[in-house]
Amino acid sequence: MFKILCVEDEADLRQDLVEVIEEEGYEVAAASNGAEGLRELVRFKPDLVISDCLMPVISGAEMLRKIRTGCKDFATVPVIFLSAHARKEQIEEGIDIGANCYIAKPVDYTVLLRTIKGLLDLPGTAVPATKVN
Numbered sequence: 001m002f003k004i005l006c007v008e009d010e011a012d013l014r015q016d017l018v019e020v021i022e023e024e025g026y027e028v029a030a031a032s033n034g035a036e037g038l039r040e041l042v043r044f045k046p047d048l049v050i051s052d053c054l055m056p057v058i059s060g061a062e063m064l065r066k067i068r069t070g071c072k073d074f075a076t077v078p079v080i081f082l083s084a085h086a087r088k089e090q091i092e093e094g095i096d097i098g099a100n101c102y103i104a105k106p107v108d109y110t111v112l113l114r115t116i117k118g119l120l121d122l123p124g125t126a127v128p129a130t131k132v133n
Contacts, residue, residue: 001025001026002026002047002048002120003026003027003028003029003045003046003047003048004021004027004028004029004046004048004050004116005030005031005037005040005041005044005046005048005049006018006021006028006029006030006031006050006051007030007031007032007033007034007036007037007040007051007052007060007063008030008032008050008052008055008082009032009033009052009056011032013105013107015030016107017107017112018030020109020112021050021113021116024116029043029046033055033056033057033058034051034055034057034058034059034063035063036057037051037058037060037063038058038063038066038067038071041067041071041077042071045073045074046077047077047078047120048077048078048079048080048119048120049077049078049079049080050079050080050082050116051063051064051079051080051082052081052082053082053083053085053094054083060081060083061094061097064079064081064094064097064099065097065098067098068097068098078100078119078120079098079100080099080101080102080103080112080115080116081094081099081101081103082103082104082105082107083103083104083105084104084105086102086104086105090102101115101119103115
């Protein structure tokens with residue numbers, strides 16, 4: 001069973017993400033900011049991370065920089081950014097710092113689940129380098 005870490009500061013969205021992803025058969029852990037996300041990363045050892053970009057304490061972007069440069073055991077874990085901020089330059093910045101995909105909010109769960117499957121190399125799926133709703 002694949003393990004997915006959801007890092008989202010909005011409690012209702014975080015709960016929705018967990019429920020939708022668990023319904024697909026994944027094991028899910030959640031965190032409310034980047035600092036908690038880094039702790040959960042080490043504890044939970046996810047196969048994939050989904051993260052909001054703008055959060056308190058440590059942003060998703062800063063968390064991703066720390067994962068890519070300072071967490072050698074997790075440096076290659078796929079990361080999907082979710083954000084209401086989806087201007088071209090924001091998407092490019094997210095991809096440049098190491099996000100595998102960038103999905104604009106509000107979240108289209110069909111797109112999110114297809115992207116998860118594609119990043120985990122599950123049969124019958126394909127993932128674009130960048131996806132914006």
